[in-house]
Amino acid sequence: MQVVNKEVLCAICASALQLQRPVRNLSNxxxxxMASDLTQSEVTRLSREIGFAILSGDSTRRERAETVFEQLLESEITYSDFQFLTKEEPQTCAEMAVGLSVIGSLDRNEYAKYFKDLRYVPSFAAFSHIYEYWLKTSS
Known part of the structure; x- marks a missing residue:
């Protein structure tokens, strides 16, 4: 997640804004x-490798990648972990940005307690959109 124009957005929406592309905020x-043992760059690299394997034609490789992806998501945070952020569960990136606006009011210790180990992992839909874009630009 990144802050762009004082909004907290997922990495894909933030990148789109930085490239001056429209952001629809229709879905996460x-x-x-929660991953204290992995940095965001390690999670991103792992996610990229998982995505390539899942989209490959090799079924054995795909199955292993899906297993690793499921293990990664066992650490997924849920709305109940952060109900203090917003009264209703966010359904879109825009709602998440509004919900996370409370971050500015937290003191440094509270912020570290809740957010220092959070990492972003792209969804399967994000994987396919990213690779479709790369295929179009490389052909």
Whole structure:
């Protein structure tokens, strides 16, 4: 997740805004997990490798990647973990950004307690959109 123009957005929406592309905020593009033993760049690299394997034609490789992806998502945070952020469960990136606006009011210790180990993992839909885009631009 990134802050762009004082809004907290998922990595895909944030990248789209930075590239001056429209952001529809119609759906979430991934998951937020609690991972104290992995950095965001490690999670991103792992997610990229999982995505390539899932979209490959090799069924054995795909099955292993799906298993690793499921293990990664066992650490997914749920709405109940962060109900103090918003009264209703966010359904879109825009609602998540509004819900996370309370971050600015937290003191440094509260912020660290709740957010220091959070990492973003793209969803299967995000994987396919990213790779479709890459295929179009490389052909």
């Amino acid at each position: 593009h991934g998951f937020v997990i």
